[in-house]
Amino acid sequence: MDLSFTAAEEAFREEARTWLAENVPAEPLASMDTPDGFEEHRAWEHVLFDAGWGVVSWPRRYGGREASLVEWLIFEEEYWASGAPGRVSSNGVSLLAPTIFDFGTPEQKDRFLVPMARGDEIWAQGWSEPDAGSDLAGINTKAPRDGEHFVIDGQKTWCSRGAFADWFFCLVRTDPHSERHAGLSYLLVPGDTEGLEARAIGRLDGEPGFAELFFDGARVHERYLLGGEGEGWAVAMATTGSERGLNLRAPGRFVAAADRLVGLYRELADSRGPDLDRRDQVVGAWMGAQAYRWQTYATESRLRGGAPIGSEASFMKVLWSELDVELHATALRLLGRDGERADSSWMDGYVFALSGPIYAGTNEIQRNIISERVLGLPRR
Amino acid sequence: MDFSFGDDQVMLRNAVRALLAHECPPEVVRAAWESDTGRTDGLWAALAEMGVVGMTAPTSVGGLGMDETDLVLLLEEAGRAALPEPLLEHTAVGIPTLAEAGGPVADAWLERAAAGEATLGAGPADGYAVGAAACDLVLLIGDQVGAVPVDGATLVEHRSIDGSRRLFEVGGDAVVLDADPALAFDRAAAAAAAQCAGVAQHLLEATVEYAAQRFQFGKPVGSYQAVKHHLADAALKIEFARPAAHHAAWCIAVGDSDRSRDVSLAKALASEAVDLAARTALQCHGAIGYTYEHDLHLWMKRGWALSAAWGDAAWHRNRIAAALGI
Numbered sequence: 001m002d003l004s005f006t007a008a009e010e011a012f013r014e015e016a017r018t019w020l021a022e023n024v025p026a027e028p029l030a031s032m033d034t035p036d037g038f039e040e041h042r043a044w045e046h047v048l049f050d051a052g053w054g055v056v057s058w059p060r061r062y063g064g065r066e067a068s069l070v071e072w073l074i075f076e077e078e079y080w081a082s083g084a085p086g087r088v089s090s091n092g093v094s095l096l097a098p099t100i101f102d103f104g105t106p107e108q109k110d111r112f113l114v115p116m117a118r119g120d121e122i123w124a125q126g127w128s129e130p131d132a133g134s135d136l137a138g139i140n141t142k143a144p145r146d147g148e149h150f151v152i153d154g155q156k157t158w159c160s161r162g163a164f165a166d167w168f169f170c171l172v173r174t175d176p177h178s179e180r181h182a183g184l185s186y187l188l189v190p191g192d193t194e195g196l197e198a199r200a201i202g203r204l205d206g207e208p209g210f211a212e213l214f215f216d217g218a219r220v221h222e223r224y225l226l227g228g229e230g231e232g233w234a235v236a237m238a239t240t241g242s243e244r245g246l247n248l249r250a251p252g253r254f255v256a257a258a259d260r261l262v263g264l265y266r267e268l269a270d271s272r273g274p275d276l277d278r279r280d281q282v283v284g285a286w287m288g289a290q291a292y293r294w295q296t297y298a299t300e301s302r303l304r305g306g307a308p309i310g311s312e313a314s315f316m317k318v319l320w321s322e323l324d325v326e327l328h329a330t331a332l333r334l335l336g337r338d339g340e341r342a343d344s345s346w347m348d349g350y351v352f353a354l355s356g357p358i359y360a361g362t363n364e365i366q367r368n369i370i371s372e373r374v375l376g377l378p379r380r
Numbered sequence: 381m382d383f384s385f386g387d388d389q390v391m392l393r394n395a396v397r398a399l400l401a402h403e404c405p406p407e408v409v410r411a412a413w414e415s416d417t418g419r420t421d422g423l424w425a426a427l428a429e430m431g432v433v434g435m436t437a438p439t440s441v442g443g444l445g446m447d448e449t450d451l452v453l454l455l456e457e458a459g460r461a462a463l464p465e466p467l468l469e470h471t472a473v474g475i476p477t478l479a480e481a482g483g484p485v486a487d488a489w490l491e492r493a494a495a496g497e498a499t500l501g502a503g504p505a506d507g508y509a510v511g512a513a514a515c516d517l518v519l520l521i522g523d524q525v526g527a528v529p530v531d532g533a534t535l536v537e538h539r540s541i542d543g544s545r546r547l548f549e550v551g552g553d554a555v556v557l558d559a560d561p562a563l564a565f566d567r568a569a570a571a572a573a574a575q576c577a578g579v580a581q582h583l584l585e586a587t588v589e590y591a592a593q594r595f596q597f598g599k600p601v602g603s604y605q606a607v608k609h610h611l612a613d614a615a616l617k618i619e620f621a622r623p624a625a626h627h628a629a630w631c632i633a634v635g636d637s638d639r640s641r642d643v644s645l646a647k648a649l650a651s652e653a654v655d656l657a658a659r660t661a662l663q664c665h666g667a668i669g670y671t672y673e674h675d676l677h678l679w680m681k682r683g684w685a686l687s688a689a690w691g692d693a694a695w696h697r698n699r700i701a702a703a704l705g706i
């Protein structure tokens with residue numbers, strides 16, 4: 001056990017910090033769930049990628065710098081501490097890319113990874129359907145084969161930024177007579193496919209951040225099949241590990257938010273005096289972020305030792321999502337009558353945080369996974 | 381950045397786990413509750429034989445020269461077995477503090493303590509020293525560290541809810557040691573955190589096992605989602621408390637500048653984890669867990685005691701606030 005960072009890791013941190021200090025936009029960008037904000041965030045992805053900070057842990061040939069997982073965690077700490085914008089490429093980079101690395105053909109890797117990482121092609125996830133949310137195996141969008149093509153008919157929903165995205169990674173039923181986990185395939189669908197229409201839906205904040213996808217005889221070539229035909233469930237489950245665990249929401253994001261919360265308390269206490277109840281809630285949020293940070297470094301050590309990341313990712317997902325809600329709720333309580341102001345970034349953050357316990361598998365589902373697959377309680 | 385324990389550390393942990401599985405079953409813990417001292421017959425000697433009792437002492441006085449990162453897994457094991465022996469007071473606090481202080485008190489006691497021939501106690505100066513009557517020298521930790529030989533000290537005994545913990549107010553002539561009282565306190569708090577994590581882990585495992593084989597309405601109660609989610613919540617608390625406890629041990633071992641803050645993080649998380657694990661364990665056992673015959677209470681009560689000892693969660697949360705400057 002050695003919980004210090006190596007000289008190389010410290011140098012990496014310093015390099016990231018310096019670059020971010022010089023390059024992070026001074027003004028916050030518009031919401032990435034709006035058409036203009038989406039393009040502003042896309043432009044920021046170009047800046048990051050061209051400077052080598054877009055996908056630090058990826059192989060060099062795809063624009064990364066082959067950083068270790070520890071270095072990636074360090075990068076995330078510095079990234080969020082610097083106040084840099086949210087990552088509009090993250091569904092592709094964090095959720096799809098690990099699956100392409102594992103299941104993609106060499107041609108698929110060469111075709112998709114760099115444009116994804118640079119933000120030239122921004123990806124959205126088309127999994128949920130009106131009748132298949134938590135019960136994902138209940139999806140009903142059909143895509144039977146017709147020669148070299150799959151022909152998609154059906155409907156997807158809650159697709160984040162689907163109204164603006166360039167590509168979709170979808171889970172569809174390529175064997176129309178199959179049920180549940182069998183007969184599914186993982187298809188990569190160009191946004192301009194004929195027979196595909198994306199209609200925006202306002203999210204809780206009123207911005208068009210969700211889309212419904214309507215497929216009406218949309219033809220997708222078989223070269224866009226990721227993994228084997230009919231093996232979509234296994235391929236998709238590889239993605240959920242990334243979604244819940246390390247990749248999508250690294251601790252750095254919450255450590256930075258907790259530090260800002262401590263700053264907010266300090267600032268308000270200077271003018272209004274101390275409030276020990278609320279101070280304790282601030283400490284609770286800080287503790288949650290630190291606990292997640294150390295647990296993640298501990299998990300990384302286990303992974304390096306060869307252990308797989310399995311259902312443990314569910315621990316992380318519950319922790320970060322509930323921490324995020326508490327952290328922002330605490331900030332709003334600190335702000336008191338100003339909490340409800342719509343121009344407060346804490347209110348924006350709170351509204352977004354509230355979705356964390358729902359997306360990426362609801363926290364009830366995560367608790368089912370923890371109790372059944374980690375603790376081994378009987379399924380029925 | 382490497383959280384993994386070395387092969388030697390894991391081997392030692394496994395050896396202690398095996399020893400305690402054989403020699404420290406619930407019957408032995410119960411017998412300790414009934415004994416004069418609150419301790420067992422022979423377990424301390426067996427641990428001394430393995431080198432565990434004196435492991436934190438320098439090799440020059442017969443110890444193993446090991447540090448907190450070597451000890452932390454054993455403290456978890458002590459918690460898992462509800463071991464009624466002074467691993468915290470003697471090995472985690474007493475020996476390293478005497479070794480740090482040096483001087484005549486260390487000259488007189490350290491070698492014998494390392495060999496397990498003399499037992500060191502420890503307690504907060506304004507609180508209780510557990511098991512002091514069965515010790516030879518007690519360290520009282522307050523604004524300074526005072527050493528009081530038990531022979532000649534005045535001891536006022538109080539009962540603990542945990543029958544193996546005999547609580548003593550210790551009075552008498554204390555020799556002030558040249559040791560940092562904040563460090564001594566942090567050693568104790570971090571060790572208590574590791575023990576809390578171990579107690580919590582046992583409570584969780586025992587309850588999972590029980591819930592899988594207790595049938596109601598024709599199904600194991602562990603198949604009901606309400607029970608599952610209670611247990612998942614307890615598991616979550618433990619999952620995030622353990623790495624913080626390991627980190628706290630490392631902070632002490634290397635003298636990290638954020639040591640006190642991060643020891644408080646560990647103890648607050650571990651206290652909260654064991655509190656929830658105890659509540660959950662009892663609730664998911666139902667009435668059988670509310671009996672004196674069932675073994676569950678041995679761990680629940682140890683958990684309650686350790687959760688409050690050396691600063692409860694609220695105390696440590698306040699200390700974190702101070703460290704954050706709020």
Ligand SMILES: Cc1cc2nc3c(=O)[nH]c(=O)nc-3n(C[C@H](O)[C@H](O)[C@H](O)COP(=O)(O)OP(=O)(O)OC[C@H]3O[C@@H](n4cnc5c(N)ncnc54)[C@H](O)[C@@H]3O)c2cc1C
Pocket residue numbers: 124125126127128129132133134135157158159160161355358359360361362363364365368
């Ligand atoms: C902000 C946001 C972004 C999203 N982005 C995307 C995206 O980009 N692409 C995409 O495909 N999807 C996306 N989703 C959808 C998300 O994956 C689903 O919302 C989620 O899987 C839950 O499904 P549902 O909303 O249909 O809820 P339901 O499954 O209908 O659940 C309703 C309630 O019942 C509970 N419940 C359901 N089953 C069980 C059970 N077995 N045990 C206990 N409780 C249960 C749930 O926990 C929940 O509380 C997004 C959602 C949100 C909120």
